[in-house]
Amino acid sequence: MELIALPNQTDLTLEYDDTNQEEFGPCPDCGQKTKRVWGFVHRGDVAIAIYYVEWTPAHQEKEAAFDLIIGKWGEDASAADRRAVSLGYKVLESGPAFMVQDASRRRIAQSPLICEALDRGAVLGTPTADHVFEICDLIYLADPRIAELRPAAPKL
C-alpha cells in the first residue's frame, strides 16, 4: 500500500497497491498494449474517489484518460451516492492540461459502483469541476506509476 501526500498543497492522499494495474488491448491503431492503473483518493481518513488512468505507452503523444468515481464509500454508502466523471489529459504546447469529457461515453459508465455518469455539461462550472481537477492534479503530480505522462523537463 502506498500513501502519498503533497504537504502544504492539499489534504488529499492516494492509496493503491501493486495489484492495481493491468494491460489490455491491443490498440486498434498501433497494436500496442494499453495500460490501466487505479487507486483510491482519501481526504483525511475518508475515501472520496476511485481513479483509473489509461494510456498507451507506445504512443508518442502524452495522452491519457482519467476516469473517476466520486462520492461516498464505506458500508453505509451505495451506488446511489456515487457518480462517474471523466477527464482527458494531454500535454499541449502550453503545458499539461485536463479537459472534462462525457463520462457516458466511457467504459466507466457501465460500472455497478455508480448511479450516473456525468457529461461535460453537467460538470463544467460546478463545484464538481473544482473537485475533480483537484483530484486529477494530485494524481498527476503524486502517482509515480504515471510519471512517463509528464512532459520532459525543459533543457537548460
Ligand SMILES: [Zn+2]
Ligand atoms: Zn495505439
